[in-house]
Amino acid sequence: MTRDTAVAVTGLGLVTAAGPDTETTWTAVREGRASARPDPDLHGLPVSLSCRVADVDGLRPRRPGAAHLDPGAVMGLAAVTQALNTAKLDPAAWDPARVAVVTGCSVGGLHTQQTAAGRLAADGPQSVSPYFLTGFLPNMVCAAISLHLGVTGPTLNVATACASGATALGTARDLLTSGQCDIAVVCGADAAVTPLTVTGFAQLRALSDRASRPFDRARDGFVIAEGAGALVLERSAHAAARSAPRLARxxxxxxxxxxxxxxxxxxxxxxxxxxxxxxxxxxxxxxxxxxxxxxxxxxxxxxxxxxxxxxxxxxxxxxxxxxxxxxxxxxxxxxxxxxxxxxxxxxxxxxxxxxxxxxxxxxxxxxxxxxxxxxxxxxxxxxxxxxxxxxxxxxxxxxxx
Missing domain, CATH: 3.40.47.10 (Thiolase/Chalcone synthase)
Incomplete structure (x- = not known):
């Protein structure tokens, strides 16, 4: 018997340099507006162009421990909140054991790492925050989301470099169709616009300091960016039973x-x-x-x-x-x-x-x-x-x- 591998997409959320929500991001993409800008934090490096998310602290949730979250986790939580609202899902009303969280995060909390490394070099070990590792480890976007939502089903992070977000979708789909969960909250999040990361990509000659020009004759590299995207996936029968919004399959x-x-x-x-x-x-x-x-x-x-x-x-x-x-x-x-x-x-x-x-x-x-x-x-x-x-x-x- 062939397993039905199709699942419903019932929610989505976006946080990007083009805007802090789905509508502003979609409008910018639909209108073909580039969000790359000269980045003062990258001044003096071989490349100083980036696509940063504005006012990340304004997206930070008001709850204990949130002040120590890396920007990548903050963006991920904001995108997930949007996706759950679109899906009309209330975490207080679901069975947390039947919900999965799958994230795609390729680099971990690099801003947290940068801060900790600077303090260690300047002021010694005692100056490094005890929250360093919980902000830096690459699974912590997933952990922050599952803690925030109270999810007790399968939770995991996948890291396949720039394919991570797509790999997370495939992994979540498999958890749903194998019967391990009814709902999967999927989030891709990375915040890697730091001097060391930008230098590394520049040394590989992968970056452009002029513009992102996909498929153009004059293309000369990508513009590094940060952001998060979240999708809520559900088993089709589960989505139908609760009359969920069905955005796609x-x-x-x-x-x-x-x-x-x-x-x-x-x-x-x-x-x-x-x-x-x-x-x-x-x-x-x-x-x-x-x-x-x-x-x-x-x-x-x-x-x-x-x-x-x-x-x-x-x-x-x-x-x-x-x-x-x-x-x-x-x-x-x-x-x-x-x-x-x-x-x-x-x-x-x-x-x-x-x-x-x-x-x-x-x-x-x-x-x-x-x-x-x-x-x-x-x-x-x-x-x-x-x-x-x-x-x-x-x-x-x-x-x-």
């Missing part, structure tokens, strides 16, 4: 590994292609069924070229493609969840947002990238792709409900 997920290089993609993208084909197969969808693609589209020369080649091979009917990173920058482990949420919004609006920063598409890339303004596209099925350092590949297929 997650109908397919595929994953693979390159086993090629620590930071460079497989030169032909064959493992990434395998992940995309597996996601479509699980969804019971033919390539021609895909109405649009929310691409990983980081704005790196090699990454965009590899992804475009994969999309051209798998989807020869050339559906419209967009990349949110032109507007929001690259939020690392949060990007897969943020972009899945944006894909849901695009499906519901029958609209494919433009790729901010794209003014002259690289003619070597045989895909149809939306530029300039949003394109009306009646959509029933869309794909969101994510790829990470270490050769991690993930693809999510979402459908209108």
């Amino acid at each position: 997650l109908v397919g997920y595929g994953a693979s590994s390159d086993a090629h290089h620590l930071v460079a993609p497989h030169p032909e993208g064959r493992p990434a292609e395998r992940a995309l084909r597996a996601a479509l197969a699980e969804a019971g969808a033919a390539p021609a069924d895909v109405d649009h693609v929310n691409a990983h589209g980081t704005s790196t020369p090699r990454g965009d070229a590899t992804e475009a080649a994969v999309l051209a091979r798998v989807l020869p009917h050339r559906p419209p493609v967009t990349s949110a990173k032109g507007a929001l920058g690259h939020t690392l482990g949060a990007s897969g969840a943020i972009e899945a949420a944006l894909t849901v919004l695009a499906l519901r609006a029958d609209l494919v947002p433009p790729t901010a920063g794209l003014t002259d598409q690289d003619p070597a890339l045989d895909i149809d990238v939306v530029a300039g303004r949003a394109r009306p596209v009646p959509s029933a099925l869309a794909v969101s792709t994510s790829f990470g350092f270490g050769g991690h590949n993930a693809a999510v297929v979402l459908a209108c409900d």
Whole structure:
């Protein structure tokens, strides 16, 4: 007997440099407005452009211990709160043992680490806060959410670099369809705009100090960003029983590994292609069924070229493609969840947002990238792709409900 792998998306929330909530973020992406700005905290580094979230402290919850949360956890909690409100879920009314929390966080609390390292160097061990580790460890976004919500079901963090948010969605889906829970709160969150992290990416020549230009002829790297995206997933029967809002269905997920290089993609993208084909197969969808693609589209020369080649091979009917990173920058482990949420919004609006920063598409890339303004596209099925350092590949297929 074949297991039904489709689950309902009943809530979503976003916190990005474009805005502290879903509506302001979606408006900026839909209008193709870039949020990258010169960052005074990065002054003197090889790259000083970033996409920061404004007034993170204004998002901090008012409860004991919240003052010690790293900005990544604060953003994650804010996105989850939005998602639960959209899903019309009250944690006081659910069975906490039947709820899971799955987060995608690739780097941990780097702001907390930076503060602790500075104090240690300047004033010695006694100056380091006892809350250092609880702010820094990469599972603490998940822990903060589960503690805040009182969840006692499965809780875990996945770290597959910049594919983490998408991997979290696939992992949560499996927890639901295996019967381990009825509700899964999924959150991708990363806050890595720190001098050391930016220096590391700059040393790899992965960053741009001019603009994020996915798929553009002049692309020269990504703009580092921070943010969080949250989605509430439910077993379809559970969602129906409580008359939940049904925003979309997650109908397919595929994953693979390159086993090629620590930071460079497989030169032909064959493992990434395998992940995309597996996601479509699980969804019971033919390539021609895909109405649009929310691409990983980081704005790196090699990454965009590899992804475009994969999309051209798998989807020869050339559906419209967009990349949110032109507007929001690259939020690392949060990007897969943020972009899945944006894909849901695009499906519901029958609209494919433009790729901010794209003014002259690289003619070597045989895909149809939306530029300039949003394109009306009646959509029933869309794909969101994510790829990470270490050769991690993930693809999510979402459908209108």
